[in-house]
Amino acid sequence: QKEVEQDPGPLSVPEGAIVSLNCTYSNSAFQYFMWYRQYSRKGPELLMYTYSSGNKEDGRFTAQVDKSSKYISLFIRDSQPSDSATYLCAMTPGGTPLVFGKGTRLSVIA
Amino acid sequence: EAQVTQNPRYLITVTGKKLTVTCSQNMNHEYMSWYRQDPGLGLRQIYYSMNVEVTDKGDVPEGYKVSRKEKRNFPLILESPSPNQTSLYFCASSRTKTLNTEAFFGQGTRLTVV
Numbered sequence: 001q002k003e004v005e006q007d008p009g010p011l012s013v014p015e016g017a018i019v020s021l022n023c024t025y026s027n028s029a030f031q032y033f034m035w036y037r038q039y040s041r042k043g044p045e046l047l048m049y050t051y052s053s054g055n056k057e058d059g060r061f062t063a064q065v066d067k068s069s070k071y072i073s074l075f076i077r078d079s080q081p082s083d084s085a086t087y088l089c090a091m092t093p094g095g096t097p098l099v100f101g102k103g104t105r106l107s108v109i110a
Numbered sequence: 111e112a113q114v115t116q117n118p119r120y121l122i123t124v125t126g127k128k129l130t131v132t133c134s135q136n137m138n139h140e141y142m143s144w145y146r147q148d149p150g151l152g153l154r155q156i157y158y159s160m161n162v163e164v165t166d167k168g169d170v171p172e173g174y175k176v177s178r179k180e181k182r183n184f185p186l187i188l189e190s191p192s193p194n195q196t197s198l199y200f201c202a203s204s205r206t207k208t209l210n211t212e213a214f215f216g217q218g219t220r221l222t223v224v
């Protein structure tokens with residue numbers, strides 16, 4: 001079993017839809033959870049960061065971590081064409097290299 | 111502007127011809143790393159450096175070398191490139207290893223080895 005599993009998509013939604021992106025993981029030592037966004041031909045950029053379990057909201061984006069289920073989610077409300085990108089989850093116990101999911105490609109259609 | 115700069119952005123080379131991809135950051139970050147990104151495999155770490163003169167292997171170090179003589183620079187060296195090293199490469203930096211949660215990535219270097 002891979003340490004981090006992420007559905008690669010592609011995921012195509014109409015503009016204004018609520019998007020749910022998910023990752024599951026197997027290492028119970030993971031404490032720090034991140035979502036990176038990567039536009040085509042660009043490097044990944046940090047979108048959201050969460051420590052341990054719980055929710056974090058930033059504008060239209062909400063990150064959720066459920067450590068008991070080893071499951072993390074990123075919700076995008078009122079999705080826009082500019083949200084079209086690949087979304088990568090990443091996690092670490094802290095102080096060790098990040099472990100990335102393979103990324104989910106999202107297309108938001110106007 | 112805070113940034114990680116990689117050069118070149120695109121490179122086509124022949125098997126066995128040594129090459130270096132440069133990486134420089136202007137944020138005084140201690141921690142730097144190199145990744146390769148391949149379809150279906152995602153981002154995989156090649157090497158990382160916790161500070162000047164301190165480097166260590168990541169998940170896929172074979173065929174690569176790095177050095178960290180200055181804090182801002184972390185070049186990736188392919189002594190004898192092979193076609194299986196054709197990939198998209200990213201350099202990243204973060205403040206410290208402990209604060210590796212916020213990694214800043216460069217724009218990427220697309221390498222083709224023929």
